[in-house]
Amino acid sequence: MTMLDTPIHLEYTFTPGIAQSRFLRGLAEGRFVGQRCPVCGKVYIPSRGSCPVDGVPTGEDVALPDTGIVTTYCVVNVPFAGQAIEIPYIAAQVLLDGANISFMGLIQEIPATDVRMGMRVQAVWVEPDELGPTLASVKYFKPTGGPDAPYESFEEYL
Amino acid sequence: MADRCAVIGVGQTHLRAKREDVSIPGLVREAALRALADAELTFADIDAVVIGKAPDMFEGVMMPELSLAAALGAVSKPMMRVHTAGSVGGSTALVAAHLIASGIHRRVLTVAYEKQSDSDAMWALSVPQPFAAPLLAGAGGYFAPHIRAYMRRSGAPDHIGRMVAVKDRRNALKNPYAHLHLEDIDMKMVEESIMLWDPLRYLEACPSSDGAAAMVLAAEDAVSGAYPPAWVHGMAMRSEPTMFAGRDQVNPQAGRDCAADVYRQAGITDPRADLDMAEVYVPFSWYEPMWLENLGFCPEGEGWKLTESGATALDGDIPWNASGGVLSSNPIGASGMLRFLEAAMQVRGQAGEHQVEGARRALGHAYGGGSQFFAMWVVGSDKP
Numbered sequence: 010m011t012m013l014d015t016p017i018h019l020e021y022t023f024t025p026g027i028a029q030s031r032f033l034r035g036l037a038e039g040r041f042v043g044q045r046c047p048v049c050g051k052v053y054i055p056s057r058g059s060c061p062v063d064g065v066p067t068g069e070d071v072a073l074p075d076t077g078i079v080t081t082y083c084v085v086n087v088p089f090a091g092q093a094i095e096i097p098y099i100a101a102q103v104l105l106d107g108a109n110i111s112f113m114g115l116i117q118e119i120p121a122t123d124v125r126m127g128m129r130v131q132a133v134w135v136e137p138d139e140l141g142p143t144l145a146s147v148k149y150f151k152p153t154g155g156p157d158a159p160y161e162s163f164e165e166y167l
Numbered sequence: 168m169a170d171r172c173a174v175i176g177v178g179q180t181h182l183r184a185k186r187e188d189v190s191i192p193g194l195v196r197e198a199a200l201r202a203l204a205d206a207e208l209t210f211a212d213i214d215a216v217v218i219g220k221a222p223d224m225f226e227g228v229m230m231p232e233l234s235l236a237a238a239l240g241a242v243s244k245p246m247m248r249v250h251t252a253g254s255v256g257g258s259t260a261l262v263a264a265h266l267i268a269s270g271i272h273r274r275v276l277t278v279a280y281e282k283q284s285d286s287d288a289m290w291a292l293s294v295p296q297p298f299a300a301p302l303l304a305g306a307g308g309y310f311a312p313h314i315r316a317y318m319r320r321s322g323a324p325d326h327i328g329r330m331v332a333v334k335d336r337r338n339a340l341k342n343p344y345a346h347l348h349l350e351d352i353d354m355k356m357v358e359e360s361i362m363l364w365d366p367l368r369y370l371e372a373c374p375s376s377d378g379a380a381a382m383v384l385a386a387e388d389a390v391s392g393a394y395p396p397a398w399v400h401g402m403a404m405r406s407e408p409t410m411f412a413g414r415d416q417v418n419p420q421a422g423r424d425c426a427a428d429v430y431r432q433a434g435i436t437d438p439r440a441d442l443d444m445a446e447v448y449v450p451f452s453w454y455e456p457m458w459l460e461n462l463g464f465c466p467e468g469e470g471w472k473l474t475e476s477g478a479t480a481l482d483g484d485i486p487w488n489a490s491g492g493v494l495s496s497n498p499i500g501a502s503g504m505l506r507f508l509e510a511a512m513q514v515r516g517q518a519g520e521h522q523v524e525g526a527r528r529a530l531g532h533a534y535g536g537g538s539q540f541f542a543m544w545v546v547g548s549d550k551p
Contacts, residue, residue: 010187012285017227023297033298051412055298061411081319083311084365085304089289093301097365100302102312109412113302121365126319144300160319165413167316 028058033142173396176206176383192238198379210240219259220500256503257533257542280379323471339491341520378498397511401432503533
């Protein structure tokens with residue numbers, strides 16, 4: 010058998026829907042916008058427009074701060090095609106203050122060996138003229154230096 | 168009441184980094200012909216074919232089942248495809264078994280495969296999305312943080328992952344089909360391997376493999392072949408969303424529910440005591456202690472103690488992954504079916520050097536996606 014590499018290119022238009030549009034437009038203004046479920050009261054970010062547990066629309070927008078904690082993380086040290094960030098890098102689950110679900114964020118300004126579960130972090134945004142409707146508006150999260158959150162306070166988010 | 172369903176033929180290809188001697192049709196046909204030979208049947212005896220593989224994006228062939236019909240003797244016969252990410256090999260076997268249990272067909276061929284050398288799964292699992300930071304780094308990058316969470320939650324010492332990595336590779340030395348045959352594997356070798364996704368090292372992760380698995384399933388009145396059949400005692404599938412507030416990502420509810428359902432059908436109350444062995448989808452070493460807890464082989468928080476005690480070794484009281492498991496061979500789409508197939512081989516007494524002596528009842532398990540799809544069956548040498 011003979012192997013042949015044939016590079017292909019695909020362009021597509023991404024339609025985020027109402028809830029994600031609010032999240033992405035918030036990022037373009039340098040702020041985090043989540044949504045609250047009217048039944049369980051949990052705050053989702055990014056919201057997909059409905060609560061996966063209760064199956065109802067999450068209509069209410071909730072402004073969230075750009076501070077939170079690292080719930081868990083890994084240090085990526087494996088190269089692969091199309092990689093956007095230089096290795097090694099810290100890929101963390103970041104739980105914003107007031108949110109009930111974490112999302113993946115890059116951690117910088119700290120050696121990988123010093124990162125901790127429960128470490129307090131804050132978003133570092135790109136320059137105002139570089140902001141756009143994408144998570145690339147957040148350059149990374151950095152440690153605030155504040156005291157770590159106790160394990161019991163975020164155990165349910167693991 | 169469902170009809171009885173039996174595994175009467177099993178076949179797998181040798182699992183290798185690159186099978187450059189065959190195309191995808193050649194690969195699946197090789198496994199299928201071995202399964203048919205084991206059942207002493209030909210394609211003409213088969214009523215329907217059920218096939219599964221991981222996402223099409225991996226090899227870049229859309230709906231490959233359409234072009235594989237000829238290679239699998241399925242032209243003008245019912246053929247269907249199953250999609251459940253990494254658990255697909257297990258789900259595919261279950262869909263095939265449902266066709267027997269429902270009385271629709273008497274003999275069904277089921278096949279699963281992956282040709283990782285034709286694909287770039289690492290890239291396909293790391294595609295940047297507009298609403299997320301471009302941090303995804305393959306399956307290891309997804310699962311490593313959950314492993315860290317398990318270690319913190321259970322207080323397990325670091326060496327447990329290395330123990331599983333060594334155990335499964337030593338088992339693979341007894342399985343001629345296994346991809347990795349690491350003669351010198353030991354704790355030191357694992358500890359000195361490169362850290363890929365801290366806390367996961369290279370030798371604590373599965374390889375990328377080419378390979379296919381196939382089984383012939385039959386109704387009670389259609390049993391054939393030289394080996395005794397493996398009877399299906401229970402089968403279950405469950406799924407849950409990848410992301411919801413309060414989701415237990417270390418010990419997912421869907422896995423616990425799936426296990427409870429399959430045990431209830433098979434009359435199992437204490438899996439460690441009632442089963443003779445288990446083939447469980449463990450692509451990263453730490454998933455052995457995590458799934459020991461998820462599948463109820465021990466109380467929560469104690470999976471690592473069971474691993475540490477040697478209970479899951481080939482000479483332990485409940486061997487896990489006697490074949491070498493996913494840690495030794497990972498043709499993604501086929502990996503789940505290999506778990507189901509190896510469980511059947513054990514209760515048929517045809518596992519050769521990695522046979523668990525006297526195995527009469529075994530669990531086959533697969534999971535996939537972000538631990539959101541689960542598929543399980545219990546097979547036994549006794550007719551249920």
